[in-house]
Amino acid sequence: VPASGLGTRLGTADPKALVALAGRPMVLRAVDGLLGSGVVDGVVVTAPPGRLAVLRGLLPPGGVVVVVDGGVDRVESVHAALRHVDEASVILVHDAARCLCPAAVVRAVVEKVRTGHDAVVPAIGVADTLKRVGPDGHVDATVDRTGLAAVQTPQGFSPEVLRAAHARAVADRLAGRGVPATDDAGLVEAIGGAVVTVPGDPRAMKITTPLDLAMAEALVTAGPVPR
Numbered sequence: 001v002p003a004s005g006l007g008t009r010l011g012t013a014d015p016k017a018l019v020a021l022a023g024r025p026m027v028l029r030a031v032d033g034l035l036g037s038g039v040v041d042g043v044v045v046t047a048p049p050g051r052l053a054v055l056r057g058l059l060p061p062g063g064v065v066v067v068v069d070g071g072v073d074r075v076e077s078v079h080a081a082l083r084h085v086d087e088a089s090v091i092l093v094h095d096a097a098r099c100l101c102p103a104a105v106v107r108a109v110v111e112k113v114r115t116g117h118d119a120v121v122p123a124i125g126v127a128d129t130l131k132r133v134g135p136d137g138h139v140d141a142t143v144d145r146t147g148l149a150a151v152q153t154p155q156g157f158s159p160e161v162l163r164a165a166h167a168r169a170v171a172d173r174l175a176g177r178g179v180p181a182t183d184d185a186g187l188v189e190a191i192g193g194a195v196v197t198v199p200g201d202p203r204a205m206k207i208t209t210p211l212d213l214a215m216a217e218a219l220v221t222a223g224p225v226p227r
């Protein structure tokens with residue numbers, strides 16, 4: 001669980017993962033969601049800068065959850081966490097900021113990896129009409145939505161493939177050829193790996209802005225709502 005971001009777009013004083021959503025810090029909700037899925041045996045969380053001790057104090061003792069320092073960006077944070085994952089048949093990477101992801105999505109991702117897929121992402125259709133817009137604000141084209149999807153986390157991987165993808169990403173960076181990747185599946189694609197999807201869920205939304213946080217709070221307080 002990469003949770004080392006600052007939450008600049010959220011704009012809170014505390015780093016985003018530590019911001020409470022309906023009274024409970026997002027990172028704790030994210031970890032609870034994983035452990036509550038019944039298919040996750042251990043969690044490694046990367047702490048926001050300077051918050052290692054704070055986060056360790058919040059999480060339950062007993063070794064199921066390990067807290068380590070993250071890195072300067074998401075790739076580095078995931079890489080740091082991977083160093084603390086030893087034996088695993090499946091590795092999930094899950095944004096702390098997607099803390100309301102339903103357990104069914106977690107289980108679907110794990111099951112798909114177990115059926116022999118190296119990289120699995122939850123995906124949902126795009127509802128808005130998409131246009132390519134130039135820097136001057138002029139519409140260049142309407143993008144055909146067919147075949148487009150928004151992808152979420154947790155993303156699931158066979159450990160060898162995820163480690164290979166990260167090793168390559170880090171090596172490319174050191175060589176000055178790093179490409180910015182906003183998800184781990186993208187790193188697998190970059191090494192030629194196949195990525196497949198399972199149905200995502202709107203509740204696995206990434207909380208990025210104050211509006212997202214307000215909507216997530218409304219979801220939690222509303223209780224079960226239809227999709």
Ligand code: CTP
Pocket residue numbers: 001002003004005006007008009010016017046070071072073074077078095096097098206207208
């Ligand atoms: N993340 C991380 N390490 C970083 C940057 C981001 O572990 N150096 C994590 C965030 O904590 C978050 C996830 O990656 O759980 C997705 O990132 P994002 O939503 O962009 O969160 P922030 O980087 O915190 O937000 P912002 O970009 O607005 O500052």
Ligand code: MG
Pocket residue numbers: 005
């Ligand atoms: Mg960010």
